[in-house]
Amino acid sequence: MGFFLEVLIGGLMTGMLYSLVALGFVLIFKASGVFNFAQGAMVLFAALAMARFSEWIPGWLGVDNLMVANILAFIIAAFLMFVVAWLIERLVLRHLVNQEGATLLMATLGIAYFIDGLGQTVFGSDIYKIDVGMPKEPVMVLQGVFEGGLLINKEDFIAALVAAMLVAALALFFQKTATGRALRAVADDHQAAQSIGIPLNRIWVIVWCVAGVVALVAGIIWGSKMGVQFSLVTVALRALPVVILGGLTSVPGAIIGGLIIGVGEKVSEVYLGPLVGGGIEIWFAYMLALVFLLFRPQGLFGEKIIDRV
Amino acid sequence: MIYRENGQFKTSYAADQQIFPILQDRWAILGILVFAFVAVPLLADEYMFRAILIPFLILSLAALGVNLLVGYCGQITLGAGAFMAVGAYAAYNFFIRVDGMPLIGALLLGGFTSAAVGVVFGVPSLRVRGLYLAVATLAAQFFWDWAFLRIKWFTNYSSSGSVSVSNLSLFGFPVESPTEKYLFCLAVLVVFALLAKNMTRGAIGRQWMAIRDMDVAAEVIGIRPMYAKLSAFAVSSFFLGVAGGLWGFVHLGAWEPAAFSLDRSFQLLFMVIIGGLGSIMGSFFGAAFIVILPIFLNQMLPWLGDLVGVSISTAGVSHAEIMIFGALIVFFLIVEPHGIARLWSTAKEKLRLWPFPH
Numbered sequence: 244m245g246f247f248l249e250v251l252i253g254g255l256m257t258g259m260l261y262s263l264v265a266l267g268f269v270l271i272f273k274a275s276g277v278f279n280f281a282q283g284a285m286v287l288f289a290a291l292a293m294a295r296f297s298e299w300i301p302g303w304l305g306v307d308n309l310m311v312a313n314i315l316a317f318i319i320a321a322f323l324m325f326v327v328a329w330l331i332e333r334l335v336l337r338h339l340v341n342q343e344g345a346t347l348l349m350a351t352l353g354i355a356y357f358i359d360g361l362g363q364t365v366f367g368s369d370i371y372k373i374d375v376g377m378p379k380e381p382v383m384v385l386q387g388v389f390e391g392g393l394l395i396n397k398e399d400f401i402a403a404l405v406a407a408m409l410v411a412a413l414a415l416f417f418q419k420t421a422t423g424r425a426l427r428a429v430a431d432d433h434q435a436a437q438s439i440g441i442p443l444n445r446i447w448v449i450v451w452c453v454a455g456v457v458a459l460v461a462g463i464i465w466g467s468k469m470g471v472q473f474s475l476v477t478v479a480l481r482a483l484p485v486v487i488l489g490g491l492t493s494v495p496g497a498i499i500g501g502l503i504i505g506v507g508e509k510v511s512e513v514y515l516g517p518l519v520g521g522g523i524e525i526w527f528a529y530m531l532a533l534v535f536l537l538f539r540p541q542g543l544f545g546e547k548i549i550d551r552v
Numbered sequence: 553m554i555y556r557e558n559g560q561f562k563t564s565y566a567a568d569q570q571i572f573p574i575l576q577d578r579w580a581i582l583g584i585l586v587f588a589f590v591a592v593p594l595l596a597d598e599y600m601f602r603a604i605l606i607p608f609l610i611l612s613l614a615a616l617g618v619n620l621l622v623g624y625c626g627q628i629t630l631g632a633g634a635f636m637a638v639g640a641y642a643a644y645n646f647f648i649r650v651d652g653m654p655l656i657g658a659l660l661l662g663g664f665t666s667a668a669v670g671v672v673f674g675v676p677s678l679r680v681r682g683l684y685l686a687v688a689t690l691a692a693q694f695f696w697d698w699a700f701l702r703i704k705w706f707t708n709y710s711s712s713g714s715v716s717v718s719n720l721s722l723f724g725f726p727v728e729s730p731t732e733k734y735l736f737c738l739a740v741l742v743v744f745a746l747l748a749k750n751m752t753r754g755a756i757g758r759q760w761m762a763i764r765d766m767d768v769a770a771e772v773i774g775i776r777p778m779y780a781k782l783s784a785f786a787v788s789s790f791f792l793g794v795a796g797g798l799w800g801f802v803h804l805g806a807w808e809p810a811a812f813s814l815d816r817s818f819q820l821l822f823m824v825i826i827g828g829l830g831s832i833m834g835s836f837f838g839a840a841f842i843v844i845l846p847i848f849l850n851q852m853l854p855w856l857g858d859l860v861g862v863s864i865s866t867a868g869v870s871h872a873e874i875m876i877f878g879a880l881i882v883f884f885l886i887v888e889p890h891g892i893a894r895l896w897s898t899a900k901e902k903l904r905l906w907p908f909p910h
Contacts, residue, residue, distance in 0.1 A: 360875030360878065
């Protein structure tokens with residue numbers, strides 16, 4: 244029982260991290276109808292920027308404080324993500340309005356290649372580390388309740404907390420601010436939003452900026468977990484089943500989907516993996532999402548698809 | 553003046569319905585075929601065959617398959633590489649496990665296996681569509697990547713996980729030298745391209761197109777969506793399977809699952825979108841573009857670097873390469889979202905009036 248709970252909690256925490264990446268997809272799809280395949284590349288780019296700047300800044304400024312370096316690096320990386328978002332909107336999306344979904348998808352794939360190449364050209368392609376002072380050692384909890392207690396990874400726990408906070412902040416932003424309302428209006432209906440004077444282009448820049456910051460946070464957390472390296476882009480591929488499971492247009496869906504996929508992956512890997520040779524995590528997540536899709540084609544929380552001829 | 557159909561009257565249904573109704577087109581195609589079968593083997597050197605021509609032919613075949621599914625039936629797939637892998641590994645298993653299995657038989661059986669697998673992974677298309685389906689097809693990609701890596705039976709328990717074939721022959725003729733391989737691939741491609749063209753002209757192709765344009769409306773006029781969608785998946789996977797078999801057997805000789813990774817799927821989708829969705833011709837254009845561009849960039853960048861006095865490291869070249877590749881793709885999509893095939897048809901319209909436009 245204790246072991247199962249451990250697996251379960253591990254899965255929930257991993258799931259939270261997946262939803263962090265999935266959020267980036269959902270935000271952009273909601274506001275502009277673009278399925279952003281470049282999200283993984285953005286995570287890598289942001290993480291690379293963060294890792295390298297926090298490495299360079301002490302040399303440049305002569306300050307030796309890790310905290311200061313990290314904060315400055317975070318600000319610079321966030322600014323970089325703003326620039327990237329603005330450029331993507333300005334140079335690519337603006338010219339592709341009203342194109343088919345497949346074309347937009349391919350365009351974001353092109354952007355993904357570009358950002359991958361750019362990030363590695365500018366920041367180098369070795370493995371870097373991000374040290375934001377997250378505790379590494381696992382702790383035992385609930386020793387009184389179970390035999391041997393539960394082993395919980397503190398780092399994962401903090402990461403899950405950060406993710407939850409970010410989601411809450413985004414929900415507030417969407418619900419309570421004027422910009423958030425404008426964003427929701429655009430998501431509902433582009434034309435109607437435009438007709439009441441909401442500037443579409445500015446909204447898109449804002450959404451991509453928010454997605455960029457989400458990518459930065461995801462990059463920092465994943466980067467400090469497994470090192471900043473090229474394989475970080477695969478994190479986005481693992482978040483895709485989360486998105487379709489939760490529904491492409493739903494923020495809560497990204498969270499719930501993330502938790503389901505996280506738990507499903509871990510439990511299947513631990514209990515089913517040894518039977519078939521292991522490494523089944525990645526396709527199992529997709530299969531799980533597929534099974535859900537067969538029953539709810541729009542995902543768990545997606546908007547109902549209505550067909551009209 | 554030259555390219556004009558004036559005076560070419562059709563006196564029978566057969567003449568009216570032929571694939572190339574314009575005389576000049578027929579001559580052009582014939583010319584290209586003669587050039588490809590006779591002149592190219594005489595002119596091209598070994599590097600040309602290995603690095604450009606054979607990959608181009610095989611990937612054109614694969615792009616044709618993807619185009620049937622994405623361009624004609626409107627079902628976006630990101631799992632094309634997986635079906636190539638299924639075709640390649642199935643062909644491999646038929647080839648080594650069945651005594652005296654001929655090369656062409658193994659390839660075709662690989663194709664049929666891939667078609668069956670394609671139908672299974674096409675089932676979600678009955679419920680979900682668009683981008684949800686695109687992500688769902690990724691399931692095929694990851695599942696087969698895993699299966700060929702972990703299930704040792706598929707790779708005949710080879711210790712390194714890589715499999716290889718040798719002593720290929722067709723009806724007693726060896727398929728070993730680059731020229732022979734090229735001719736073999738070309739012959740397969742011509743047969744399959746003709747098949748694809750005719751399928752899209754026939755009833756089944758029209759059903760696919762109706763489903764693509766609007767599946768609910770197609771259902772109302774009496775097209776069975778299940779049959780149309782699954783047959784598109786089957787045919788597309790068959791093409792991809794044969795292409796995968798060729799890629800493994802003829803181009804690579806020895807391969808591992810990474811040869812058919814997700815990048816391959818993306819590459820194939822790039823080909824059909826850049827070449828032109830819903831166009832047989834476009835598949836060839838797209839394949840040519842995607843095959844030649846990286847080679848071109850690879851050769852050009854160090855040279856350009858030397859020109860301005862900067863020496864670029866190998867890693868730098870490969871990074872700059874994917875950067876420029878990505879930028880060009882985006883640029884291309886912005887300038888001509890309908891692909892090279894659209895440029896081609898515009899050029900043909902212009903050519904009809906040339907040199908006296910009104």
